Amino acid sequence: MNKKFTCVDLFSGAGGLSKGFMDVGYDVVLGVDNDETALKTFSMNHGNAVTMKLDLNDHSNLDTIVDFLDGRNIKLDVLVGGPPCQGFSYAGPLDINDKRNFLYLAMVKLTDKLKPQAVLLENVLGMIQANEGLGAKRVIDDFAKIGYKMIPKLLFAPDYGIPQIRKRVFFVGLRDSGEDFEFPPAILDAEHYVTCEDAISDLPSLQTETGDIIRGTELQDYMTAPLTEYQQLMRRNSEKVYNHIGAIPIDKTKKMISLVPEGKNYLALPDEYRCLYKYNEALTRYHSKKPSLTINTGHRSHFHYKYNRIPTVRESARLQSFQDDFIFYGNKTQQYKQVGNAVPPILGQVVAEKLKGYLRSDE
Ligand SMILES: C[S@@+](CC[C@H](N)C(=O)[O-])C[C@H]1O[C@@H](n2cnc3c(N)ncnc32)[C@H](O)[C@@H]1O
Known part of the structure; x- marks a missing residue:
């Protein structure tokens, strides 16, 4: 043995x-x-x-x-x-x-x-x-x-x-x-990198048909079968989705992020809004066809490639290659910190x- x-x-x-x-x-x-x-x-x-x-x-x-x-x-x-x-x-x-x-x-x-x-x-x-x-x-x-x-x-x-x-x-x-x-x-090689979409597109959107962000529940069902090999791997030991709670953005943030195309940040905003931000990663929307930016411990400046909200703990964990059966404990701030530190x-x-x-x- x-x-x-x-x-x-x-x-x-x-x-x-x-x-x-x-x-x-x-x-x-x-x-x-x-x-x-x-x-x-x-x-x-x-x-x-x-x-x-x-x-x-x-x-x-x-x-x-x-x-x-x-x-x-x-x-x-x-x-x-x-x-x-x-x-x-x-x-x-x-x-x-x-x-x-x-x-x-x-x-x-x-x-x-x-x-x-x-x-x-x-x-x-x-x-x-x-x-x-x-x-x-x-x-x-x-x-x-x-x-x-x-x-x-x-x-x-x-x-x-x-x-x-x-x-x-x-x-x-x-x-x-x-x-x-x-x-x-x-x-x-770079042409075959796993992208954000490959990694998280099967997770519940936490968005209503009219575009409102919802919080979701502690334990959710998958809404689709795995759509990629990576999703299959992440779901290998899991029947349900944990740690997938939406943060409902304030109206101003929601409006701003809705103006930012995939892969761009606050610099893509019209002149009158751009000056409201200084931090160079502010309002960065992930690009669906690329890997995400570095997952950090705070996580208030990066947004989902498609929805007008920050990625959930589960989405961040997926982008860090934690499988879905790895559950994070503590409050949401502590969970984001654990994921970003890892x-x-x-x-x-x-x-x-x-x-x-x-x-x-x-x-
Ligand atoms: C970068 S994180 C490690 C992440 C880990 N390697 C992973 O893959 O999940 C650094 C860790 O050091 C811990 N730490 C900081 N100061 C410490 C101390 N004085 N004694 C013990 N742990 C400490 C923090 O709580 C934090 O969890």
């Missing part, structure tokens, strides 16, 4: 990254975060995995994790994590000394204590691009000191079948290995699958 490789997820959030590992057969044993609601989502979607609410700024808390694994006699194969990245995010002020830029040290310390076969750290592009790649250099140097040669790689989500423009940096390091990890190659599970899957080829099953 094939051994199931064990995996711990630090800064797990809702667990998009480790869901990808789970989906290709890893045994995800633990998720750690300091956000209780995200941990509830993690727990409800990760089988028997345990969750721990810990502040990972405080490294004395890492012993709780070591004791848990010792107590269950679990030898860790892979440590994964997406430490917060606001200090390197182009969406923020890009402060290299931001305290949050050092949260990754919890991953270094835990790796040193547990010596897993491999470690995977995911982060924003700013890590390799801002300040001449200082963030990435810190990560690479700190892991090198404990015997892990981290290989960084920018992965572009659409290349792997995810219907969303999302660029993230992945670092993978192998323990005591002369080998460098080789990332999986792209599986799609690594697309399919991206986790492709890296996790490739990683198996480097792991020993006799440990």
Whole structure:
């Protein structure tokens, strides 16, 4: 029988990254975060995995994790994590000394204590691009000191079948290995990217025949059969639609967005309205024939390619490649945050699958 490789997820959030590992057969044993609601989502979607609410700024808390694994006699194969990245995010002020830029040290310390076969750290592009790649250099140097040669790689989500423009940096390091990890190659070219329409056109519109947006109910029926291969995959384990609640826009927003064609933003508005907006992604309507823009944690500025409303949590989750049976908990703001923070599970899957080829099953 094939051994199931064990995996711990630090800064797990809702667990998009480790869901990808789970989906290709890893045994995800633990998720750690300091956000209780995200941990509830993690727990409800990760089988028997345990969750721990810990502040990972405080490294004395890492012993709780070591004791848990010792107590269950679990030898860790892979440590994964997406430490917060606001200090390197182009969406923020890009402060290299931001305290949050050092949260990754919890991953270094835990790796040193547990010596897993491999470690995977995911982060924003700013890590390799801002300040001449200082963030990435810190990560690479700190892991090198404990015997892990981290290989960084920018992965572009659409290349792997995810219907969303999302660029993230992945670092993978192998323990005591002369080998460098080789990332999986792209599986799609730009002509074959999965589009917004491919991803979400089967979900209830939440719009009446006269164009009014409705809220919808907590649990809804699908209105059509799956219309694409991607929709088939998303609905594989699901009979109903959860987390698909419409946000009813105020009249002004509804009027403005109705004037914006697919793929355009507030710049497409008539002169008298355009000056009302400044943020460069304001009132962006997705393009049905393209992947969506990056799903973020706030999500008030992007609109459905067809309807005059923001995408629901479920639509955003689809664009992040979460299958429909992955249910998000908490209020709507918390749900959007969990979705926007996540690594697309399919991206986790492709890296996790490739990683198996480097792991020993006799440990
Ligand atoms: C980018 S998100 C991780 C998303 C996750 N990898 C996924 O795929 O769903 C970063 C997470 O770090 C957590 N976090 C922030 N500061 C923390 C701290 N001091 N201790 C523990 N977790 C923290 C946040 O609550 C958030 O869920």
